[in-house]
Amino acid sequence: MIRSNAENLIRKSMARFVDNELVPKAQEIDEKGEFPRELFEQLGRMGVFGIRYPKAKGGSGGNCVLFCTVCEELARGLMSLAAISAMQSLMGTNFLFRFGSEEIKEKYFHPAMRGEKVACFCLTEPEAGSDLGNASTLAVRTENGFLINGMKTWVTNGPVADFYTVLCQTNPEKKFKGLNFFLVPADTPGLSRGKPFDLLGTRNTKICEIAFKDCFVPLDHMLGGEGQGMTNLLSILAEIRTMTAALAIGLQRAALGDCIRYAHERAQFGKTIANYQLIQAKIANMAVDLEASRLLTYKAARMVDDNIPCLTEASMAKYFATEAACRAADQATRIFGAYGYSMEYSPQRYYRDNRFLLYGGGTHEILQTNIAKWAGL
Amino acid sequence: MDIVVLIKQVPDSSEVKLDPKTGHLLREGIGAIMNPDDRHALEAAVRLKEAHGGRIVVLSMGPAQAIDVVSEAIGMGADEAVLLSDSAFAGADTWATSSTLGKAIEKIGKYDLIICGRQAIDGDTAQIGPQVAEYLGLPQVTYVFDIEAVTDGTVVVKKRLEDGYEKVQCDLPALLTVIAEVNRTRYPAIGNLIDACGEQAPITIWNAADIGVMTCDVGLAGSLTHVIRTFAPKGGRQTQMLEGDTGTVVRTLLEKLRENHLVLTDSGVLSAECREGKLS
Numbered sequence: 001m002i003r004s005n006a007e008n009l010i011r012k013s014m015a016r017f018v019d020n021e022l023v024p025k026a027q028e029i030d031e032k033g034e035f036p037r038e039l040f041e042q043l044g045r046m047g048v049f050g051i052r053y054p055k056a057k058g059g060s061g062g063n064c065v066l067f068c069t070v071c072e073e074l075a076r077g078l079m080s081l082a083a084i085s086a087m088q089s090l091m092g093t094n095f096l097f098r099f100g101s102e103e104i105k106e107k108y109f110h111p112a113m114r115g116e117k118v119a120c121f122c123l124t125e126p127e128a129g130s131d132l133g134n135a136s137t138l139a140v141r142t143e144n145g146f147l148i149n150g151m152k153t154w155v156t157n158g159p160v161a162d163f164y165t166v167l168c169q170t171n172p173e174k175k176f177k178g179l180n181f182f183l184v185p186a187d188t189p190g191l192s193r194g195k196p197f198d199l200l201g202t203r204n205t206k207i208c209e210i211a212f213k214d215c216f217v218p219l220d221h222m223l224g225g226e227g228q229g230m231t232n233l234l235s236i237l238a239e240i241r242t243m244t245a246a247l248a249i250g251l252q253r254a255a256l257g258d259c260i261r262y263a264h265e266r267a268q269f270g271k272t273i274a275n276y277q278l279i280q281a282k283i284a285n286m287a288v289d290l291e292a293s294r295l296l297t298y299k300a301a302r303m304v305d306d307n308i309p310c311l312t313e314a315s316m317a318k319y320f321a322t323e324a325a326c327r328a329a330d331q332a333t334r335i336f337g338a339y340g341y342s343m344e345y346s347p348q349r350y351y352r353d354n355r356f357l358l359y360g361g362g363t364h365e366i367l368q369t370n371i372a373k374w375a376g377l
Numbered sequence: 378m379d380i381v382v383l384i385k386q387v388p389d390s391s392e393v394k395l396d397p398k399t400g401h402l403l404r405e406g407i408g409a410i411m412n413p414d415d416r417h418a419l420e421a422a423v424r425l426k427e428a429h430g431g432r433i434v435v436l437s438m439g440p441a442q443a444i445d446v447v448s449e450a451i452g453m454g455a456d457e458a459v460l461l462s463d464s465a466f467a468g469a470d471t472w473a474t475s476s477t478l479g480k481a482i483e484k485i486g487k488y489d490l491i492i493c494g495r496q497a498i499d500g501d502t503a504q505i506g507p508q509v510a511e512y513l514g515l516p517q518v519t520y521v522f523d524i525e526a527v528t529d530g531t532v533v534v535k536k537r538l539e540d541g542y543e544k545v546q547c548d549l550p551a552l553l554t555v556i557a558e559v560n561r562t563r564y565p566a567i568g569n570l571i572d573a574c575g576e577q578a579p580i581t582i583w584n585a586a587d588i589g590v591m592t593c594d595v596g597l598a599g600s601l602t603h604v605i606r607t608f609a610p611k612g613g614r615q616t617q618m619l620e621g622d623t624g625t626v627v628r629t630l631l632e633k634l635r636e637n638h639l640v641l642t643d644s645g646v647l648s649a650e651c652r653e654g655k656l657s
Contacts, residue, residue: 002441002460002582004448006574010567012408013449017564047567060568070567 010066014073022077030349033203035160036081044115049088053097058110064239064304068246075250079353080204086243087156092119094236095165095181095223108163120157122166122210130366133175139168139182148215158208159196162186167229179229183221190215201352238311239304241318244361245297248321252290255328255350259335282331289324296320312374319367322357329354378431380422381482383493384415384450386443400607411446414494418555420562421524422492423454432456434485438466447580448573452565463584468597475508477595480588491552506554516551522558
């Protein structure tokens with residue numbers, strides 16, 4: 001039986017979307033710095049946000065490989081939109097899908113899949129970034145629910161989200177074993193949003209602090225079994241890191257593509273700079289980095305799909321692909337010469353946007369420490 | 378309303394180059410896509426289905442890899458797809474193609490409307506739609522840019538003309554060819570694309586025997602025209618910079634245009650007067 005290959009078909013379809021809707025407008029959208037609501041809704045109608053959820057349960061029926069394929073293509077066009085989509089498809093909705101009641105799914109999960117509601121995920125606190133066991137946002141059990149008090153920071157989609165999945169401590173003495181996730185709707189009394197941060201890159205991804213003061217949520221808003229928060233977070237950590245690596249691949253492809261075009265156009269001393277070996281060496285290094293990133297990332301994605309533990313592989317993929325994206329953006333600013341220093345050309349956007357990838361899903365300092373440990377140190 | 382949409386897989390470029398020695402298309406590095414006008418035809422069908430209900434069957438003829446465009450059509454909202462794929466269909470001219478498509482449409486059976494793109498970007502003939510209509514004995518409206526209404530067994534459309542448009546009411550069943558102006562196409566739904574790749578996908582492959590045709594009546598053997606040679610026209614522009622003040626430049630330009638039988642019409646649009654092969 002002849003059938004199309006889903007990965008190729010989806011990549012091609014998303015590439016057409018990216019080439020038509022993002023690439024020509026990316027510079028302008030970035031300059032405006034607004035949440036790209038129209039594009040977000042369009043991706044919802046296309047079923048992009050449901051790609052890693054089963055079709056019978058409101059998703060699009062894909063898997064991690066297809067999710068990474070979509071993330072990669074979107075990041076090639078506009079990193080901030082790709083980051084927003086990744087949040088909506090994975091961290092912002094995953095615990096609602098797995099642990100939410102039917103009522104919660106109907107009210108939040110399904111509209112989020114359709115792009116009608118914006119989801120987000122609150123982990124980091126002013127004093128608890130990599131050290132999540134130190135999280136101090138407290139959820140205190142009452143007769144018929146929980147009262148939440150505390151502060152979250154670096155909340156991606158925070159200023160525009162309709163609901164939040166919030167990591168809270170229910171028993172500070174238990175440290176990691178006292179952590180739990182809670183669904184907190186944006187209209188919950190006592191929830192307030194800080195001013196959006198002024199960011200170096202991914203300027204359409206709105207990020208802020210969220211404060212919770214006596215926010216009441218009903219019992220069924222605790223997502224997952226008591227004390228299972230850290231375990232549940234770890235269950236998607238490999239996928240988060242793999243997805244971040246896919247975003248980095250998208251940025252590398254965008255930078256490499258622009259550099260090759262520019263090298264063919266820009267002439268100096270009577271010939272295009274593509275003829276100079278030092279430019280060729282930079283392009284070669286970027287191409288090798290890209291290929292190595294692909295191999296690491298899609299290996300990890302396939303392991304996620306096959307339910308094989310792969311936190312090591314995913315961490316290596318995230319670490320390598322993101323560092324490679326930083327190198328690619330840096331080289332792009334050199335191949336473009338002084339034009340790479342101008343806000344009119346794309347390298348500056350790649351150079352700024354790649355920094356976003358360094359922190360999400362684990363800082364590289366933490367990743368390197370873990371990789372060294374896994375390597376036997 | 379049941380609709381058949383004809384689609385074609387074409388090279389992803391309107392400027393394909395030919396091998397100067399063999400005359401064959403140079404396909405290396407060029408992907409394949411759904412013909413752009415056909416994408417608009419499918420979008421028109423999906424909008425009619427959304428408004429009036431019914432089913433959409435997409436029909437395409439091509440090699441096995443054309444499965445990608447029928448899968449994409451399922452992604453955009455077609456209910457079913459038929460791919461005519463048989464080595465006997467290869468090398469068909471527009472007559473053999475349209476009669477083969479016509480046979481397949483007869484087998485599909487029930488339809489109220491057939492919608493096609495105006496023309497494919499590889500052949501640029503714009504003949505398939507009209508020939509399929511003739512083969513099936515259907516009324517046809519070409520160059521449609523607006524489907525206004527479908528009521529009481531008729532369709533009302535606007536047809537683009539060089540200097541305006543015609544509003545046409547046509548009995549159903551009928552065949553329409555549409556131009557890009559007719560709509561803005563949607564992107565396929567990810568879930569539908571995934572379904573289209575599965576074993577249960579509503580995609581059927583038919584060969585010559587499946588549609589009841591003799592292999593001598595289809596493909597190259599069944600074609601009424603035969604390509605003797607394919608070649609790229611000798612191109613090359615000669616740029617001449619006009620010098621002087623504005624008046625001089627305009628006068629010189631007009632003289633040059635007249636010399637080459639390029640005159641300004643009333644509407645101010647340049648048109649070519651071809652006289653005894655002086656312009657080619």
